[in-house]
Amino acid sequence: MKFLLFPASLVNPVHPVKIFLQFAHLNHLRSFNMLEIDFTDIDWLLIRQALSLALLKNRPVHILRGRAFLERNPEYLPLFDDIAAAVSSIGAGMLFPRNESIVFEPHKAQSGIYRLESAPFSSSVEILLFLMPALFYNKVRSILYQRGVTHSVLSYPTGFVKEFLLKALEQLGFYASLTLRRFGFYGSGGGALESRIYPQEAKRAPIFSGIPCAISGATIYISRLGMELALEEKRLIAEFTGLRQDRISIMDVQDSDGCGNSIQVYIDLGGIHLILFREVRIYNEKGDRAFNKDNVPAILSGLSAEVNTLILDRLLPEHIIRELYPYIIFSGADLPHKIEAPPVIRTGKLCELILG
Template sequence: MTMRPIDFPVELDGSDGEGGGQILRTGLALSMITQRPLSITKIRARRPKPGLMRQHLACVQAARDVCGATVEGDVLGSTSLQFTPGPVKAGRYGFAIASAGSCMLLLQTLLPALLLADDASEIELSGGTHNPMAPPFHFIEQTLAPLVTRLGGRLDLELRRCGFYPAGGGSVLARITPGPLVPFDLMERGAALDRAALCLAPALARNVAQRELETLASLLGWPQEQLQLLPARQNEGPGNALMARLAYEHVTELITVIGEKSVPAESVAHSLVDEVRRYLVHTAPVGEHLADQLALLMALACWKSGRPAAFACTGITPHTRTNCAVIERFLMPLRIEIDPAQVLRITP
């Protein structure tokens, strides 16, 4: 990775925008990449329990280990943090979240920097893999990872064990292969290739998954061959994730609803169908959850290559707008504009 001299700190207000943990995760990632110190206050100020929770502290500690950073404020509940990075080091790492906190968000923190490292890395992650408020494993694997490949890097994932709330205990192996990142425009979905409904329901009665899949098929008119019950591993669960995969020539969208205790299987299916229909109403390729994650990787590709890029979104959330604002703070003079047609345009 090309290093820049340590400059004055980038100061972030954790209460800006949507005021959640993404400000912290993106700040850590870009601090490692640009080698600029990060100073963040009011961490997660807009959340019911502000400050660093276990999963956020795990992200800080993992970033520290990957680049040998000096850190102040890295304790549970802290609302301020000073992070002074050192050079990013590719290698083999293992990180655990001692709860059901999302290990996929921890991966999200490290992925951008390791995609720009000097060699490949392998990370063993444990914690939550399918969380209601975080991108689940299958979304990262089937939606984000193919776009990483198209950018010029590679993200290979292996799900060893599912981890659901509240027990956690999931296990994921991630292999990150860097490469020269080259941006591209993503304005169309392209031809429809495939669609499928997938259900994870380890340690639950088999009829739960069957009812979810049958309800979804009935509402969307999907045939039996497009329904799939994913196998459970020994001593895995309990947990439930119902997913719809919509594969196109240029993008794959994976929409997930996490089942919760006392919520009927039919209600889970109805919730997923509503989200699928909302996506199908649009023609833009990038769903609102993908937009947030793609913005950072595409911006890095633009920043490194000096080339512009654009992608069309089905929606722009406050989460995405906040993330773009953090990106601009670190990668100046790069600019990110969102036009009224919900196209995100990046100019280096």
């Protein structure tokens, strides 16, 4: 990773011993103000949101059982390592495991132009989502150039962020752009993203609740797995959802470092397109090939069930509500529906704990 801006110590040189003593004194004072985050049913999204909100508020946090979660779920270790590396690269503090916990002692994330990378079994999108809240509250635009995994089984595809999340955030006064320069699939990486995050503007608008919605189309992205598989996926999507096959497109991705398969269904939410998706696992976190075409029908059946539930109930999936929740709090808009779901309640309690 490479940080493009010069640290203040290079612009205004200070004796290194004096810097060390000031830093040690600051950390000693901050340790007394460390916020303890204790959730029994912790998951990766809660960990990432806790770190993101702590960076926004410049508040040291101690996430109990955070490291234990990572050890039980080793596929998330590369995400944590990449976020910790990003924190170090942009000079935003120190993030490290301690015993069974995770400790984050943040410094203010400054506006700037950053070049960041993600490992082949990680996600560039997760790094972006971690940094966005803090960068939104700066006075100057920030630009992120990222290389690595753009379509990860552990996160959202770039299309979800660009076409849905960022457009939903615009309604709440948060403006950003995302451009996919090159596909990078889980297990091989090599992709490229460019994003721009602008200062937040005061704005309050209603967020999705009881909205009319309908399937508007689907796209199958496939790389180095054969067109036969893509055609079978197209047939299954049409069968499971009732979507006409002429509304389902296939994109043969040839400019990528490895195999990949991303299936995305577009739901029209009154002008904004929500993307429900499945990233087909080609490799496991150890790098062993894990793809089995016999699993594809079950994968698409699960995706179709999620699509049909959304259309019938007109309620956003829990993980999407959780992703939007902090921004709704920031803007003062009405809270989302389905707040009785335990994972959403935990995200709400986290926001209350850190944001006050």
